[in-house]
Amino acid sequence: MNFSIPISLNTSTWNLDWAGVTYLGAFGIGTIGTIDDSPGEIKGLGFELSGVPSANIALALDDAAVVQGTLVTIRTAILNAAFQVVDAPIEWEGRLDTMSIQEDGETCTISVTAESTAVDLLRGAPLTTSNADQQALYPGDRAFEYVVQQADKPVVWPSKDWFIFTAKR
Structure with a gap:
Protein backbone atom coordinates (compact mmCIF):
# COMPACT_ATOMS: atom_id res chain seq x y z
CA MET A 1 0.00 0.00 0.00
CA ARG A 123 -14.86 6.14 -17.54
CA GLY A 124 -15.13 8.36 -20.60
CA ALA A 125 -12.11 10.17 -21.96
CA PRO A 126 -12.13 13.91 -21.22
CA LEU A 127 -10.68 14.69 -24.67
CA THR A 128 -12.03 14.13 -28.16
CA THR A 129 -10.44 14.06 -31.58
CA SER A 130 -11.42 17.65 -32.25
CA ASN A 131 -9.25 20.49 -33.47
CA ALA A 132 -9.82 22.43 -30.22
CA ASP A 133 -8.57 19.53 -28.06
CA GLN A 134 -5.61 18.96 -30.38
CA GLN A 135 -4.67 22.64 -30.16
CA ALA A 136 -4.87 22.51 -26.37
CA LEU A 137 -2.45 19.57 -26.31
CA TYR A 138 -0.20 20.52 -29.20
CA PRO A 139 -0.52 24.21 -30.22
CA GLY A 140 0.07 24.69 -33.93
CA ASP A 141 -0.65 21.05 -34.87
CA ARG A 142 -3.21 21.15 -37.71
CA ALA A 143 -3.94 17.38 -37.84
CA PHE A 144 -7.65 17.79 -37.03
CA GLU A 145 -8.25 21.17 -38.67
CA TYR A 146 -10.46 19.85 -41.49
CA VAL A 147 -12.08 16.88 -39.76
CA VAL A 148 -15.51 18.55 -39.46
CA GLN A 149 -15.59 19.54 -43.15
CA GLN A 150 -14.59 16.01 -44.22
CA ALA A 151 -17.08 14.17 -42.02
CA ASP A 152 -19.70 12.15 -43.95
CA LYS A 153 -18.12 12.98 -47.31
CA PRO A 154 -17.82 10.01 -49.69
CA VAL A 155 -14.34 9.02 -50.76
CA VAL A 156 -14.30 7.92 -54.42
CA TRP A 157 -11.41 5.80 -55.65
CA PRO A 158 -10.87 5.08 -59.32
CA SER A 159 -11.59 1.57 -60.56
CA LYS A 160 -8.74 -0.84 -61.26
CA ASP A 161 -9.24 -0.22 -65.00
CA TRP A 162 -8.06 3.37 -64.59
CA PHE A 163 -4.77 2.17 -63.07
CA ILE A 164 -4.26 -0.39 -65.85
CA PHE A 165 -5.01 2.21 -68.54
CA THR A 166 -2.67 4.76 -66.94
CA ALA A 167 0.14 2.20 -66.63
CA LYS A 168 -0.04 1.33 -70.38
CA ARG A 169 0.55 4.92 -71.52
Missing part, protein backbone atom coordinates in the same frame (compact mmCIF):
# COMPACT_ATOMS: atom_id res chain seq x y z
CA ASN A 2 1.61 3.22 -1.18
CA PHE A 3 1.02 5.52 1.78
CA SER A 4 3.59 8.25 2.51
CA ILE A 5 5.49 5.39 4.16
CA PRO A 6 4.69 2.33 2.00
CA ILE A 7 3.36 -0.75 3.78
CA SER A 8 4.56 -4.02 2.22
CA LEU A 9 3.17 -7.25 3.66
CA ASN A 10 3.05 -10.87 2.63
CA THR A 11 0.83 -13.73 3.80
CA SER A 12 3.66 -15.94 5.11
CA THR A 13 5.33 -15.98 8.52
CA TRP A 14 8.71 -14.74 7.26
CA ASN A 15 9.93 -11.61 5.52
CA LEU A 16 10.45 -11.70 1.77
CA ASP A 17 12.86 -9.41 -0.11
CA TRP A 18 12.20 -8.56 -3.74
CA ALA A 19 13.24 -5.63 -5.95
CA GLY A 20 14.67 -3.73 -2.99
CA VAL A 21 11.49 -3.99 -0.91
CA THR A 22 11.08 -6.10 2.23
CA TYR A 23 7.59 -7.59 2.44
CA LEU A 24 6.93 -8.24 6.13
CA GLY A 25 5.41 -11.59 7.07
CA ALA A 26 1.90 -10.89 8.36
CA PHE A 27 0.32 -14.36 8.44
CA GLY A 28 -2.53 -14.59 10.89
CA ILE A 29 -3.07 -10.89 11.55
CA GLY A 30 -4.86 -9.97 8.36
CA THR A 31 -6.82 -11.20 5.39
CA ILE A 32 -7.17 -10.22 1.77
CA GLY A 33 -10.40 -10.92 -0.08
CA THR A 34 -10.40 -13.40 -2.94
CA ILE A 35 -9.54 -11.95 -6.33
CA ASP A 36 -12.47 -12.77 -8.61
CA ASP A 37 -11.64 -12.30 -12.27
CA SER A 38 -15.10 -12.87 -13.72
CA PRO A 39 -15.30 -11.95 -17.41
CA GLY A 40 -17.14 -8.69 -17.97
CA GLU A 41 -17.13 -7.71 -14.29
CA ILE A 42 -14.78 -5.46 -12.39
CA LYS A 43 -14.85 -6.28 -8.71
CA GLY A 44 -13.29 -4.61 -5.72
CA LEU A 45 -11.37 -6.21 -2.92
CA GLY A 46 -11.45 -6.13 0.86
CA PHE A 47 -8.58 -6.06 3.35
CA GLU A 48 -8.85 -6.72 7.07
CA LEU A 49 -6.32 -6.30 9.86
CA SER A 50 -7.44 -7.90 13.10
CA GLY A 51 -6.10 -8.01 16.63
CA VAL A 52 -4.82 -4.43 16.58
CA PRO A 53 -4.41 -3.15 20.17
CA SER A 54 -6.98 -0.45 20.96
CA ALA A 55 -4.13 1.85 22.01
CA ASN A 56 -3.01 1.90 18.35
CA ILE A 57 -6.42 2.86 16.99
CA ALA A 58 -5.34 6.52 16.96
CA LEU A 59 -2.73 5.66 14.30
CA ALA A 60 -5.45 4.32 12.01
CA LEU A 61 -7.69 7.31 12.66
CA ASP A 62 -4.83 9.73 11.91
CA ASP A 63 -4.37 8.13 8.49
CA ALA A 64 -8.09 7.86 7.71
CA ALA A 65 -7.92 10.98 5.53
CA VAL A 66 -5.13 9.56 3.35
CA VAL A 67 -6.67 6.11 2.88
CA GLN A 68 -9.00 6.97 0.01
CA GLY A 69 -7.19 6.87 -3.31
CA THR A 70 -4.03 5.17 -2.00
CA LEU A 71 -2.63 2.75 -4.59
CA VAL A 72 -2.59 -0.96 -3.65
CA THR A 73 -0.68 -3.60 -5.60
CA ILE A 74 -1.08 -7.33 -4.99
CA ARG A 75 1.62 -9.62 -6.30
CA THR A 76 2.08 -13.38 -6.34
CA ALA A 77 5.60 -14.27 -5.26
CA ILE A 78 7.25 -17.10 -7.15
CA LEU A 79 9.86 -18.76 -4.91
CA ASN A 80 12.76 -21.03 -5.72
CA ALA A 81 13.80 -24.06 -3.62
CA ALA A 82 15.71 -21.79 -1.20
CA PHE A 83 12.56 -19.68 -0.62
CA GLN A 84 14.04 -16.72 -2.46
CA VAL A 85 11.69 -14.64 -4.61
CA VAL A 86 12.39 -15.25 -8.29
CA ASP A 87 9.57 -13.11 -9.65
CA ALA A 88 6.47 -11.35 -8.34
CA PRO A 89 4.00 -10.54 -11.14
CA ILE A 90 1.13 -8.19 -10.40
CA GLU A 91 -2.16 -10.02 -9.74
CA TRP A 92 -4.38 -7.05 -8.91
CA GLU A 93 -4.05 -3.30 -8.67
CA GLY A 94 -6.48 -0.80 -7.24
CA ARG A 95 -7.09 2.18 -5.00
CA LEU A 96 -8.27 2.11 -1.40
CA ASP A 97 -11.78 3.41 -0.93
CA THR A 98 -13.34 3.24 2.55
CA MET A 99 -12.04 2.27 5.98
CA SER A 100 -14.06 1.05 8.95
CA ILE A 101 -12.94 0.20 12.48
CA GLN A 102 -14.68 -2.23 14.88
CA GLU A 103 -13.54 -2.15 18.49
CA ASP A 104 -14.34 -4.61 21.31
CA GLY A 105 -12.49 -2.86 24.16
CA GLU A 106 -9.09 -4.57 24.00
CA THR A 107 -8.50 -5.05 20.29
CA CYS A 108 -9.94 -3.69 17.10
CA THR A 109 -10.37 -4.79 13.50
CA ILE A 110 -9.60 -2.41 10.68
CA SER A 111 -11.33 -3.13 7.35
CA VAL A 112 -10.59 -1.37 4.09
CA THR A 113 -12.25 -1.76 0.70
CA ALA A 114 -10.48 -1.12 -2.58
CA GLU A 115 -11.65 -0.46 -6.13
CA SER A 116 -9.83 -2.00 -9.07
CA THR A 117 -7.95 0.37 -11.35
CA ALA A 118 -9.73 -1.39 -14.22
CA VAL A 119 -12.79 0.81 -13.53
CA ASP A 120 -10.80 3.66 -15.08
CA LEU A 121 -11.35 1.92 -18.43
CA LEU A 122 -15.11 2.41 -18.03
Whole structure:
Protein backbone atom coordinates (compact mmCIF):
# COMPACT_ATOMS: atom_id res chain seq x y z
CA MET A 1 0.00 0.00 0.00
CA ASN A 2 1.61 3.22 -1.18
CA PHE A 3 1.02 5.52 1.78
CA SER A 4 3.59 8.25 2.51
CA ILE A 5 5.49 5.39 4.16
CA PRO A 6 4.69 2.33 2.00
CA ILE A 7 3.36 -0.75 3.78
CA SER A 8 4.56 -4.02 2.22
CA LEU A 9 3.17 -7.25 3.66
CA ASN A 10 3.05 -10.87 2.63
CA THR A 11 0.83 -13.73 3.80
CA SER A 12 3.66 -15.94 5.11
CA THR A 13 5.33 -15.98 8.52
CA TRP A 14 8.71 -14.74 7.26
CA ASN A 15 9.93 -11.61 5.52
CA LEU A 16 10.45 -11.70 1.77
CA ASP A 17 12.86 -9.41 -0.11
CA TRP A 18 12.20 -8.56 -3.74
CA ALA A 19 13.24 -5.63 -5.95
CA GLY A 20 14.67 -3.73 -2.99
CA VAL A 21 11.49 -3.99 -0.91
CA THR A 22 11.08 -6.10 2.23
CA TYR A 23 7.59 -7.59 2.44
CA LEU A 24 6.93 -8.24 6.13
CA GLY A 25 5.41 -11.59 7.07
CA ALA A 26 1.90 -10.89 8.36
CA PHE A 27 0.32 -14.36 8.44
CA GLY A 28 -2.53 -14.59 10.89
CA ILE A 29 -3.07 -10.89 11.55
CA GLY A 30 -4.86 -9.97 8.36
CA THR A 31 -6.82 -11.20 5.39
CA ILE A 32 -7.17 -10.22 1.77
CA GLY A 33 -10.40 -10.92 -0.08
CA THR A 34 -10.40 -13.40 -2.94
CA ILE A 35 -9.54 -11.95 -6.33
CA ASP A 36 -12.47 -12.77 -8.61
CA ASP A 37 -11.64 -12.30 -12.27
CA SER A 38 -15.10 -12.87 -13.72
CA PRO A 39 -15.30 -11.95 -17.41
CA GLY A 40 -17.14 -8.69 -17.97
CA GLU A 41 -17.13 -7.71 -14.29
CA ILE A 42 -14.78 -5.46 -12.39
CA LYS A 43 -14.85 -6.28 -8.71
CA GLY A 44 -13.29 -4.61 -5.72
CA LEU A 45 -11.37 -6.21 -2.92
CA GLY A 46 -11.45 -6.13 0.86
CA PHE A 47 -8.58 -6.06 3.35
CA GLU A 48 -8.85 -6.72 7.07
CA LEU A 49 -6.32 -6.30 9.86
CA SER A 50 -7.44 -7.90 13.10
CA GLY A 51 -6.10 -8.01 16.63
CA VAL A 52 -4.82 -4.43 16.58
CA PRO A 53 -4.41 -3.15 20.17
CA SER A 54 -6.98 -0.45 20.96
CA ALA A 55 -4.13 1.85 22.01
CA ASN A 56 -3.01 1.90 18.35
CA ILE A 57 -6.42 2.86 16.99
CA ALA A 58 -5.34 6.52 16.96
CA LEU A 59 -2.73 5.66 14.30
CA ALA A 60 -5.45 4.32 12.01
CA LEU A 61 -7.69 7.31 12.66
CA ASP A 62 -4.83 9.73 11.91
CA ASP A 63 -4.37 8.13 8.49
CA ALA A 64 -8.09 7.86 7.71
CA ALA A 65 -7.92 10.98 5.53
CA VAL A 66 -5.13 9.56 3.35
CA VAL A 67 -6.67 6.11 2.88
CA GLN A 68 -9.00 6.97 0.01
CA GLY A 69 -7.19 6.87 -3.31
CA THR A 70 -4.03 5.17 -2.00
CA LEU A 71 -2.63 2.75 -4.59
CA VAL A 72 -2.59 -0.96 -3.65
CA THR A 73 -0.68 -3.60 -5.60
CA ILE A 74 -1.08 -7.33 -4.99
CA ARG A 75 1.62 -9.62 -6.30
CA THR A 76 2.08 -13.38 -6.34
CA ALA A 77 5.60 -14.27 -5.26
CA ILE A 78 7.25 -17.10 -7.15
CA LEU A 79 9.86 -18.76 -4.91
CA ASN A 80 12.76 -21.03 -5.72
CA ALA A 81 13.80 -24.06 -3.62
CA ALA A 82 15.71 -21.79 -1.20
CA PHE A 83 12.56 -19.68 -0.62
CA GLN A 84 14.04 -16.72 -2.46
CA VAL A 85 11.69 -14.64 -4.61
CA VAL A 86 12.39 -15.25 -8.29
CA ASP A 87 9.57 -13.11 -9.65
CA ALA A 88 6.47 -11.35 -8.34
CA PRO A 89 4.00 -10.54 -11.14
CA ILE A 90 1.13 -8.19 -10.40
CA GLU A 91 -2.16 -10.02 -9.74
CA TRP A 92 -4.38 -7.05 -8.91
CA GLU A 93 -4.05 -3.30 -8.67
CA GLY A 94 -6.48 -0.80 -7.24
CA ARG A 95 -7.09 2.18 -5.00
CA LEU A 96 -8.27 2.11 -1.40
CA ASP A 97 -11.78 3.41 -0.93
CA THR A 98 -13.34 3.24 2.55
CA MET A 99 -12.04 2.27 5.98
CA SER A 100 -14.06 1.05 8.95
CA ILE A 101 -12.94 0.20 12.48
CA GLN A 102 -14.68 -2.23 14.88
CA GLU A 103 -13.54 -2.15 18.49
CA ASP A 104 -14.34 -4.61 21.31
CA GLY A 105 -12.49 -2.86 24.16
CA GLU A 106 -9.09 -4.57 24.00
CA THR A 107 -8.50 -5.05 20.29
CA CYS A 108 -9.94 -3.69 17.10
CA THR A 109 -10.37 -4.79 13.50
CA ILE A 110 -9.60 -2.41 10.68
CA SER A 111 -11.33 -3.13 7.35
CA VAL A 112 -10.59 -1.37 4.09
CA THR A 113 -12.25 -1.76 0.70
CA ALA A 114 -10.48 -1.12 -2.58
CA GLU A 115 -11.65 -0.46 -6.13
CA SER A 116 -9.83 -2.00 -9.07
CA THR A 117 -7.95 0.37 -11.35
CA ALA A 118 -9.73 -1.39 -14.22
CA VAL A 119 -12.79 0.81 -13.53
CA ASP A 120 -10.80 3.66 -15.08
CA LEU A 121 -11.35 1.92 -18.43
CA LEU A 122 -15.11 2.41 -18.03
CA ARG A 123 -14.86 6.14 -17.54
CA GLY A 124 -15.13 8.36 -20.60
CA ALA A 125 -12.11 10.17 -21.96
CA PRO A 126 -12.13 13.91 -21.22
CA LEU A 127 -10.68 14.69 -24.67
CA THR A 128 -12.03 14.13 -28.16
CA THR A 129 -10.44 14.06 -31.58
CA SER A 130 -11.42 17.65 -32.25
CA ASN A 131 -9.25 20.49 -33.47
CA ALA A 132 -9.82 22.43 -30.22
CA ASP A 133 -8.57 19.53 -28.06
CA GLN A 134 -5.61 18.96 -30.38
CA GLN A 135 -4.67 22.64 -30.16
CA ALA A 136 -4.87 22.51 -26.37
CA LEU A 137 -2.45 19.57 -26.31
CA TYR A 138 -0.20 20.52 -29.20
CA PRO A 139 -0.52 24.21 -30.22
CA GLY A 140 0.07 24.69 -33.93
CA ASP A 141 -0.65 21.05 -34.87
CA ARG A 142 -3.21 21.15 -37.71
CA ALA A 143 -3.94 17.38 -37.84
CA PHE A 144 -7.65 17.79 -37.03
CA GLU A 145 -8.25 21.17 -38.67
CA TYR A 146 -10.46 19.85 -41.49
CA VAL A 147 -12.08 16.88 -39.76
CA VAL A 148 -15.51 18.55 -39.46
CA GLN A 149 -15.59 19.54 -43.15
CA GLN A 150 -14.59 16.01 -44.22
CA ALA A 151 -17.08 14.17 -42.02
CA ASP A 152 -19.70 12.15 -43.95
CA LYS A 153 -18.12 12.98 -47.31
CA PRO A 154 -17.82 10.01 -49.69
CA VAL A 155 -14.34 9.02 -50.76
CA VAL A 156 -14.30 7.92 -54.42
CA TRP A 157 -11.41 5.80 -55.65
CA PRO A 158 -10.87 5.08 -59.32
CA SER A 159 -11.59 1.57 -60.56
CA LYS A 160 -8.74 -0.84 -61.26
CA ASP A 161 -9.24 -0.22 -65.00
CA TRP A 162 -8.06 3.37 -64.59
CA PHE A 163 -4.77 2.17 -63.07
CA ILE A 164 -4.26 -0.39 -65.85
CA PHE A 165 -5.01 2.21 -68.54
CA THR A 166 -2.67 4.76 -66.94
CA ALA A 167 0.14 2.20 -66.63
CA LYS A 168 -0.04 1.33 -70.38
CA ARG A 169 0.55 4.92 -71.52
